Amino acid sequence: MDEFPDGDHETTTEGSGGREISRKTALKAALAAGVTVPLAMIAVPALARTNVTTGAAPELTPPCDDGDDPTPPQMEGPYFKPSSPERTNLVTPGTPGTRLTVTGYVFGRACLPVSRALLDFWQADNNGAYDMAGYTxxxxxxxxxxxxxxxxxxxxxxxxxxxxHIHVKVQAPGRPILTTQLYFPGEPRNNTDSLFDPRLLMTVRDGQGGKEAAFDFVLNVPQTGTPTTSPTTPPTTPPGSDSWVAGTSYAAGTRVTYGGRAFVCLQGHLAQSGWEPPSAPALWRAE
Structure with missing residues:
Protein backbone atom coordinates (compact mmCIF):
# COMPACT_ATOMS: atom_id res chain seq x y z
CA MET A 1 0.00 0.00 0.00
CA ASP A 2 1.21 3.51 -0.81
CA GLU A 3 0.61 5.27 2.51
CA PHE A 4 1.44 8.77 1.30
CA PRO A 5 0.38 9.68 -2.26
CA ASP A 6 2.83 10.91 -4.89
CA GLY A 7 5.74 9.19 -3.14
CA ASP A 8 6.04 12.01 -0.63
CA HIS A 9 8.05 10.55 2.23
CA GLU A 10 9.84 13.75 3.14
CA THR A 11 9.07 15.94 6.10
CA THR A 12 6.14 18.15 5.08
CA THR A 13 5.03 20.78 7.57
CA GLU A 14 1.58 21.97 8.36
CA GLY A 15 2.95 25.33 9.52
CA SER A 16 5.62 26.21 12.02
CA GLY A 17 4.45 29.50 13.48
CA GLY A 18 5.43 30.84 16.85
CA ARG A 19 5.10 29.65 20.42
CA GLU A 20 1.49 30.61 21.15
CA ILE A 21 -0.27 27.76 22.95
CA SER A 22 -3.99 26.95 22.98
CA ARG A 23 -6.01 26.30 26.11
CA LYS A 24 -6.17 22.64 25.05
CA THR A 25 -2.39 22.37 25.14
CA ALA A 26 -2.19 24.19 28.45
CA LEU A 27 -4.82 21.89 29.93
CA LYS A 28 -2.93 18.78 28.84
CA ALA A 29 0.29 20.13 30.33
CA ALA A 30 -1.42 20.91 33.63
CA LEU A 31 -2.98 17.47 33.81
CA ALA A 32 0.33 15.83 33.01
CA ALA A 33 1.96 17.75 35.85
CA GLY A 34 -0.81 16.86 38.28
CA VAL A 35 -1.78 20.44 39.08
CA THR A 36 -5.26 21.80 39.69
CA VAL A 37 -6.92 23.10 36.54
CA PRO A 38 -9.42 26.00 36.62
CA LEU A 39 -12.95 24.91 35.74
CA ALA A 40 -13.13 27.50 32.98
CA MET A 41 -10.18 25.87 31.25
CA ILE A 42 -11.58 22.36 31.60
CA ALA A 43 -14.96 23.28 30.13
CA VAL A 44 -13.55 24.31 26.77
CA PRO A 45 -11.46 21.29 25.71
CA ALA A 46 -13.86 18.83 27.34
CA LEU A 47 -16.66 19.96 24.99
CA ALA A 48 -15.06 18.66 21.81
CA ARG A 49 -14.13 15.31 23.34
CA THR A 50 -17.54 14.84 24.92
CA ASN A 51 -19.35 15.52 21.67
CA VAL A 52 -17.01 13.33 19.64
CA THR A 53 -17.48 10.45 22.07
CA THR A 54 -21.25 10.70 21.81
CA GLY A 55 -21.12 10.85 18.02
CA ALA A 56 -22.21 14.49 17.73
CA ALA A 57 -20.18 17.01 15.75
CA PRO A 58 -18.20 19.26 18.09
CA GLU A 59 -19.49 22.80 18.35
CA LEU A 60 -17.32 25.57 16.98
CA THR A 61 -15.50 26.30 20.22
CA PRO A 62 -11.76 26.63 20.90
CA PRO A 63 -10.86 23.13 22.14
CA CYS A 64 -8.48 22.50 19.26
CA ASP A 65 -7.71 25.98 17.99
CA ASP A 66 -8.22 29.36 19.59
CA GLY A 67 -5.90 31.25 17.32
CA ASP A 68 -2.82 29.06 17.83
CA ASP A 69 -0.90 27.26 15.10
CA PRO A 70 -1.61 23.64 14.15
CA THR A 71 0.36 20.88 15.86
CA PRO A 72 4.01 21.85 15.29
CA PRO A 73 6.12 19.73 12.95
CA GLN A 74 9.44 18.10 13.79
CA MET A 75 12.17 16.39 11.82
CA GLU A 76 11.55 12.92 10.42
CA GLY A 77 14.86 11.52 11.63
CA PRO A 78 16.88 8.75 9.96
CA TYR A 79 14.67 5.76 10.80
CA PHE A 80 11.41 6.25 8.90
CA LYS A 81 10.37 3.40 6.57
CA PRO A 82 7.48 3.68 4.11
CA SER A 83 4.82 1.00 3.59
CA SER A 84 4.39 0.02 7.23
CA PRO A 85 1.65 -2.56 7.94
CA GLU A 86 -1.83 -1.31 8.79
CA ARG A 87 -2.38 -2.08 12.47
CA THR A 88 -3.27 -0.38 15.74
CA ASN A 89 -1.32 -2.80 17.96
CA LEU A 90 2.48 -2.80 17.68
CA VAL A 91 3.00 -5.29 20.54
CA THR A 92 3.44 -9.04 20.04
CA PRO A 93 3.25 -11.71 22.78
CA GLY A 94 6.36 -11.67 24.92
CA THR A 95 7.44 -8.19 23.80
CA PRO A 96 9.49 -6.65 26.65
CA GLY A 97 8.69 -3.18 27.89
CA THR A 98 6.03 -1.16 29.69
CA ARG A 99 2.74 -1.35 27.83
CA LEU A 100 1.47 1.99 26.54
CA THR A 101 -1.89 2.93 25.03
CA VAL A 102 -2.06 6.26 23.18
CA THR A 103 -5.48 7.67 22.34
CA GLY A 104 -6.59 10.94 20.83
CA TYR A 105 -8.33 12.76 18.00
CA VAL A 106 -7.36 14.52 14.79
CA PHE A 107 -9.02 17.91 14.34
CA GLY A 108 -9.01 20.56 11.62
CA ARG A 109 -8.77 24.31 12.13
CA ALA A 110 -12.51 24.70 12.83
CA CYS A 111 -12.37 22.17 15.68
CA LEU A 112 -14.17 19.50 13.67
CA PRO A 113 -12.85 15.92 13.66
CA VAL A 114 -11.05 14.59 10.60
CA SER A 115 -12.21 11.10 9.67
CA ARG A 116 -9.99 8.69 7.74
CA ALA A 117 -6.90 10.68 8.61
CA LEU A 118 -3.77 8.55 8.20
CA LEU A 119 -1.42 8.17 11.17
CA ASP A 120 1.88 6.32 10.67
CA PHE A 121 3.76 5.62 13.92
CA TRP A 122 7.32 4.38 14.43
CA GLN A 123 9.53 4.21 17.53
CA ALA A 124 12.46 2.54 19.26
CA ASP A 125 12.08 -0.74 21.12
CA ASN A 126 12.62 -1.26 24.85
CA ASN A 127 16.40 -1.06 24.32
CA GLY A 128 16.28 2.15 22.29
CA ALA A 129 16.87 0.42 18.93
CA TYR A 130 14.91 0.90 15.69
CA ASP A 131 14.09 -2.10 13.51
CA MET A 132 15.39 -1.31 10.01
CA ALA A 133 15.17 -4.89 8.74
CA GLY A 134 11.45 -5.33 9.39
CA TYR A 135 8.52 -3.42 10.82
CA THR A 136 8.73 -4.00 14.56
CA HIS A 165 9.69 10.02 21.94
CA ILE A 166 7.36 8.51 19.36
CA HIS A 167 7.49 9.50 15.70
CA VAL A 168 4.31 10.02 13.70
CA LYS A 169 3.15 11.23 10.30
CA VAL A 170 -0.42 12.50 10.12
CA GLN A 171 -2.27 13.23 6.89
CA ALA A 172 -5.86 14.27 6.28
CA PRO A 173 -7.23 12.88 2.99
CA GLY A 174 -5.76 14.83 0.10
CA ARG A 175 -3.79 17.20 2.37
CA PRO A 176 -0.06 17.68 3.10
CA ILE A 177 1.69 15.42 5.61
CA LEU A 178 2.46 16.58 9.14
CA THR A 179 5.62 14.90 10.43
CA THR A 180 6.19 15.32 14.16
CA GLN A 181 7.16 13.61 17.42
CA LEU A 182 5.36 13.01 20.73
CA TYR A 183 7.05 13.35 24.13
CA PHE A 184 6.60 12.11 27.69
CA PRO A 185 6.30 14.48 30.68
CA GLY A 186 8.77 14.28 33.54
CA GLU A 187 11.63 12.79 31.50
CA PRO A 188 15.05 14.07 32.69
CA ARG A 189 16.34 14.21 29.11
CA ASN A 190 13.58 16.63 28.12
CA ASN A 191 15.87 19.30 29.56
CA THR A 192 18.83 18.42 27.34
CA ASP A 193 17.23 17.21 24.09
CA SER A 194 17.54 20.05 21.58
CA LEU A 195 14.49 18.78 19.66
CA PHE A 196 12.17 18.56 22.65
CA ASP A 197 9.12 20.82 22.31
CA PRO A 198 6.74 21.15 25.28
CA ARG A 199 3.87 21.72 22.85
CA LEU A 200 4.20 18.04 21.89
CA LEU A 201 3.94 16.59 25.39
CA MET A 202 1.39 13.83 25.80
CA THR A 203 -0.76 13.54 28.90
CA VAL A 204 0.44 10.31 30.55
CA ARG A 205 -0.90 8.44 33.56
CA ASP A 206 -0.63 5.00 35.12
CA GLY A 207 -3.17 2.51 33.79
CA GLN A 208 -4.00 -1.15 34.16
CA GLY A 209 -0.88 -3.08 33.27
CA GLY A 210 1.04 -0.09 31.95
CA LYS A 211 0.69 3.56 30.93
CA GLU A 212 -2.12 5.49 29.26
CA ALA A 213 -1.36 8.54 27.13
CA ALA A 214 -3.45 11.05 25.20
CA PHE A 215 -2.71 13.59 22.49
CA ASP A 216 -4.91 15.44 19.99
CA PHE A 217 -3.52 16.57 16.64
CA VAL A 218 -4.64 19.82 14.99
CA LEU A 219 -4.01 19.84 11.24
CA ASN A 220 -3.97 22.86 8.97
CA VAL A 221 -7.13 21.64 7.26
CA PRO A 222 -9.76 24.22 6.27
CA GLN A 223 -13.24 23.41 7.59
CA THR A 224 -16.60 25.14 7.55
CA GLY A 225 -16.96 27.60 10.40
CA THR A 226 -14.58 29.69 12.43
CA PRO A 227 -13.83 28.82 16.05
CA THR A 228 -14.83 31.37 18.59
CA THR A 229 -12.49 32.54 21.29
CA SER A 230 -12.98 33.44 24.90
CA PRO A 231 -9.92 35.45 25.90
CA THR A 232 -9.18 35.82 29.56
CA THR A 233 -7.10 38.45 31.31
CA PRO A 234 -4.48 36.83 33.55
CA PRO A 235 -3.51 38.43 36.85
CA THR A 236 -0.43 40.59 36.65
CA THR A 237 2.37 41.70 38.92
CA PRO A 238 4.03 45.10 38.78
CA PRO A 239 6.09 45.53 35.59
CA GLY A 240 9.84 45.56 35.89
CA SER A 241 9.97 42.77 38.47
CA ASP A 242 10.86 39.86 36.17
CA SER A 243 12.79 37.08 37.88
CA TRP A 244 12.84 34.39 35.14
CA VAL A 245 16.34 34.01 33.68
CA ALA A 246 17.45 31.74 30.83
CA GLY A 247 20.10 29.23 31.90
CA THR A 248 18.57 28.78 35.36
CA SER A 249 17.50 25.35 36.64
CA TYR A 250 13.94 25.56 37.97
CA ALA A 251 12.29 22.96 40.19
CA ALA A 252 8.58 22.17 40.18
CA GLY A 253 6.74 24.63 42.39
CA THR A 254 9.20 27.49 41.85
CA ARG A 255 7.51 30.86 41.37
CA VAL A 256 8.84 33.53 39.01
CA THR A 257 7.64 36.64 37.27
CA TYR A 258 7.94 37.39 33.56
CA GLY A 259 6.52 40.29 31.61
CA GLY A 260 4.80 41.55 34.73
CA ARG A 261 2.98 38.23 35.30
CA ALA A 262 3.45 35.59 37.98
CA PHE A 263 4.08 31.95 37.02
CA VAL A 264 4.61 28.67 38.89
CA CYS A 265 6.88 25.91 37.51
CA LEU A 266 5.01 22.70 36.59
CA GLN A 267 8.03 20.42 36.03
CA GLY A 268 11.74 20.78 36.66
CA HIS A 269 13.82 21.95 33.70
CA LEU A 270 16.77 24.06 32.59
CA ALA A 271 15.40 27.34 31.21
CA GLN A 272 16.46 28.37 27.76
CA SER A 273 15.59 31.00 25.19
CA GLY A 274 12.24 30.23 23.58
CA TRP A 275 10.89 28.60 26.76
CA GLU A 276 9.81 31.81 28.44
CA PRO A 277 6.83 31.17 30.76
CA PRO A 278 4.12 32.60 28.47
CA SER A 279 5.44 30.46 25.59
CA ALA A 280 5.75 27.19 27.50
CA PRO A 281 2.57 26.36 29.42
CA ALA A 282 3.76 22.77 29.70
CA LEU A 283 6.47 24.12 31.98
CA TRP A 284 4.82 27.19 33.56
CA ARG A 285 1.31 28.01 34.74
CA ALA A 286 0.19 31.61 35.11
CA GLU A 287 -1.07 32.44 38.60
Missing amino acids: FRGHQYTNAQGAFTLTTIVPGLYPGRTR
Missing part, protein backbone atom coordinates in the same frame (compact mmCIF):
# COMPACT_ATOMS: atom_id res chain seq x y z
CA PHE A 137 7.15 -1.02 16.35
CA ARG A 138 5.95 0.42 13.05
CA GLY A 139 2.40 0.66 11.80
CA HIS A 140 -0.21 2.92 10.25
CA GLN A 141 -3.92 3.33 10.91
CA TYR A 142 -6.83 5.64 10.10
CA THR A 143 -9.07 7.70 12.35
CA ASN A 144 -12.69 6.63 12.65
CA ALA A 145 -15.76 8.71 11.79
CA GLN A 146 -15.29 10.69 15.02
CA GLY A 147 -11.65 11.46 14.22
CA ALA A 148 -10.40 9.15 16.99
CA PHE A 149 -7.40 6.83 17.02
CA THR A 150 -5.89 4.29 19.44
CA LEU A 151 -2.33 2.96 19.42
CA THR A 152 -1.16 0.00 21.53
CA THR A 153 2.62 -0.08 21.95
CA ILE A 154 5.28 0.15 24.68
CA VAL A 155 7.12 3.05 26.27
CA PRO A 156 10.12 3.45 23.93
CA GLY A 157 13.60 2.96 25.27
CA LEU A 158 16.16 5.73 25.36
CA TYR A 159 17.98 6.36 22.12
CA PRO A 160 21.49 7.91 22.51
CA GLY A 161 21.28 11.69 22.68
CA ARG A 162 17.49 11.82 22.70
CA THR A 163 14.70 11.85 25.24
CA ARG A 164 11.85 9.32 24.97
